[in-house]
Amino acid sequence: DARIRRELGLTEADALVRYVAELKFDGLAMSLRYEGGVLVQAATRGDGETGEDVTHNVRTIAQVPLRLPDGVPEVLEVRGEVYMRRDDFEALNARQRERIAAGAKGEKTFVNPRNAAAGAVRQLDSRIAADRPLSFFAYGVGEVLDGGTRWQTHHGLLMQLKAWGFPVAEQTSLVEGASGLVAFHQRIAALRDQLPYDIDGVVYKVDALALQQRLGFVTREPRWAVAHKYPAQEEMTQV
Numbered sequence: 360d361a362r363i364r365r366e367l368g369l370t371e372a373d374a375l376v377r378y379v380a381e382l383k384f385d386g387l388a389m390s391l392r393y394e395g396g397v398l399v400q401a402a403t404r405g406d407g408e409t410g411e412d413v414t415h416n417v418r419t420i421a422q423v424p425l426r427l428p429d430g431v432p433e434v435l436e437v438r439g440e441v442y443m444r445r446d447d448f449e450a451l452n453a454r455q456r457e458r459i460a461a462g463a464k465g466e467k468t469f470v471n472p473r474n475a476a477a478g479a480v481r482q483l484d485s486r487i488a489a490d491r492p493l494s495f496f497a498y499g500v501g502e503v504l505d506g507g508t509r510w511q512t513h514h515g516l517l518m519q520l521k522a523w524g525f526p527v528a529e530q531t532s533l534v535e536g537a538s539g540l541v542a543f544h545q546r547i548a549a550l551r552d553q554l555p556y557d558i559d560g561v562v563y564k565v566d567a568l569a570l571q572q573r574l575g576f577v578t579r580e581p582r583w584a585v586a587h588k589y590p591a592q593e594e595m596t597q598v
Contacts, residue, residue: 360537363565366574366582375536376565379513380543381498382528383560383586386442387477389417390501393435396427403480413480416488417441422495424524431523432509436501439525441480443472444555447492451475472557494556497525512566533566544587551589560588 363376388404401417403410417423420441427435443451451469458466469475479491497520499513510516514533521527530550534543540563547561565571565583574582 360540363574363583367570375539376570377533377535377567378540379517379564379566380532380534380540381562381564382496382530382547382554382558383562383588384440384442384496384528385473385557385559386440387473387480389413389439389441389480389495391417391423391437391439392502393427393431393437395433396429396431398423398425411481415485416480416482419485419489420493420495422526427523432503432505434502434504436503437497437520437525438499438501439495439497441476441493441495442556443476443479443492444494445472445557446555447494448472448475451491495526496528497521498527498562511568513564513568513571514566516568540587548589558589559591560586562586 360376360378364373367376369376390402390404390410391398392400392402398414398418400412401414401423402412405411418425448469448471455466455468459468469478475491476493479488479493482488498517500516500520510519514531517527517531530547532543534540544561547558551558563585565574571581571583576582
């Protein structure tokens with residue numbers, strides 16, 4: 360918050376900066392491209408410039424709309440995360456153990472939901488992806504060709520994506536100033552073990568898109584967003 364205020368040239372007399380505080384999902388970043396309201400491509404983030412085309416597998420995810428309602432931008436790139444819920448992961452591993460016990464060849468159990476989700480998305484056979492219970496959360500946009508700006512805030516953008524049928528995490532909150540960021544981080548830390556999916560931190564984003572533009576980027580990293588991670592979870596194991 361101090362860095363943002365400094366880079367915006369704000370003084371103590373100026374109002375608090377408003378932020379959107381979001382969950383940092385432990386999944387696979389995904390970009391969904393819609394043209395004329397129809398999903399035409401899904402790609403992983405890759406190296407930030409070039410990713411993998413995984414459209415055939417992402418089409419099997421029930422939470423990813425294949426067609427959007429009328430009135431959406433001609434080109435809309437939605438960014439989000441493909442993940443696997445904890446209960447779906449446990450059910451998948453139970454099913455895998457049954458297959459292994461029945462003598463099925465080439466089957467295995469999975470170490471964690473993230474690996475299971477990432478592996479499913481990258482399968483050549485979409486039937487394998489369809490057999491694994493994948494989910495999706497939207498958290499932003501990339502390219503938008505519309506002929507005009509539809510929103511002035513990041514939170515407004517998220518609510519628009521939700522209205523168009525994309526899942527947005529219910530914990531996403533509007534907060535003000537450093538105290539608001541700290542309170543959100545502490546609240547989510549207390550809830551972390553109760554969430555139905557894995558997270559490894561939270562993300563803070565300046566809400567006003569005009570301020571985001573003023574702040575800009577450092578190489579490919581936005582000055583207007585930062586991740587605040589939690590300590591790694593540890594458990595005892597026998598080797």
